[in-house]
Structure formats: structure tokens, C-alpha cells
Amino acid sequence: MLTQVPESERKRAEQILNILRGELVIRVEDFATLTIARETNDQFRILVVTILTQNCTDVAALKAYRRLDEQVGVTVQQLRNANIRAIQKAIRVAGLYKQKARGLKELAQVIADKYGGRFETALRGPVEEVRISLQQLPRVGPKTADVILGVLGDPTISVDTHVNRVSKRLGLAPERAGYEKVRASLMQRFQWKDYNKIPLYLMAHGRHTCRARRPLCSSCPVEDLCRYPKKTR
DSSP, rough: OOOOOOOHHEEEEHHHHHHHHHHHHGGGGOOHHHHHHOOOOOHHHHHHHHHHHTTOOOHHHHHHHHHHHTTSSSHHHHHHOOHHHHHHEEEEEGHHHHHHHHHHHHHHHHHHHHHHHHHHHOOOOOHHHHHHHHHHHHHHHHHHHHHHHHHTSSOOOOOOHHHHHHHHTTTOTTOOHHHHHHHHHHHHOOOGGGGTTHHHHHHHHHTTTSEEEEGGGOOOOTTGOOOOOTOOO
């Protein structure tokens, strides 16, 4: 159960979100998972491209997904039966391609065995129960599970490296918090109807302004609301 935060903190969080909304343009094509979700309702395909984004840029992940679709196919049966080297070759551009290829093949096997080849079956039930079940699948950790659920409209917030960094600098999450505490802190501060938007705006802000090295604090639209002690000038 999420603990309560002061109303002032929720208002500050809303201020930050409203400013970022006014300053940033979120383009679906900048996010591999959103791009594929726009193209198809196939949840398994959405899962595959999300796995490909792990430790990888969205541009490279999308390119790997396209090649995988052309050269191997992106269905449970096709990946289950594919030669592991064929998968590796197709997704090489995504980085960690050997681990990802092995994980995708294992994932297809588990879904075939446990869910009769229908990944959508794994998505039925209360959100938190589904979230736990998803993390039992190969190559699916908390972030990947939250990305999938968020794209499907369920109330959760995914935390990637940008979201983690920006949240802590802005004071939206504790400095030393791990994944689950950052996620919970954000969910406490924002309204559930905005949960699927929060990662997009924080990621975009982290990519363009609140960078890991030498953040552009002097041109930051939310500088006045930021609690980061090492601002650059």
C-alpha cells in the first residue's frame, strides 16, 4: 500500500509535469515500444521489442526488431523454432545480442508451454499479480513488466535510467532509492490517469536537458522547482 505524501509535494509534482507538457513534444517514433504498439495490438510483439530496448537505444532496438521480423519472424512459434544463430544475426545491432537471442528463444518456449502460445493470457488478472507473473518470464524484469503494462493502459510507472536520474534530481524520489521505491514515490505524487505519461516526459527531459553528464540546468524549464544540488551554470 502506498504511503501518503504531503499535498504540497503532489502539487509540486503536478507543476513539474504541466511545465514539461508545455515544453516537450513526445513523438511516438522516438520510443520503440510505442512505435510497435501503434502498429499492432499483438502484445507478444510489444514484449519482444521492449526486451530489445534493454541496455540499448530505441533507434537500435527498433532496427533490430525490424530485422528480426524480416529474417526470423516475431511470433511465439517462429522464435521457439528458430535457430539461435539466426536470431543473434538479426538482432546484433541491439547489443547484448547473444543474451537477448537466448532469452527470446527461452521466452517463446515458456509462453508456449505455460500459456499455450498465447501471451495475452499472462496479462489477465489484477495488475500487481500480473506484474509479478511477468517477472517470472525470461528477460523480463520490473522495468520491462511496467513498460508493457503501461503501454496497455494499466496503472503503473516504468523507471529507466533517465526516469531514475531525473526523478531524484527533481526531488520526486529519494536519492538512494532502488527501482521499487522510485516507482512507488512517483505513483504517490502523480494521479493514476497520468501514470503512462510520466515516464515519457521524464525520459524526454533526461535525454535532452537533464543529461547524466553536464545537465543543461541554465536552460531547464523546471529549474526553479529542481532540488539538484550540483546544477551547472
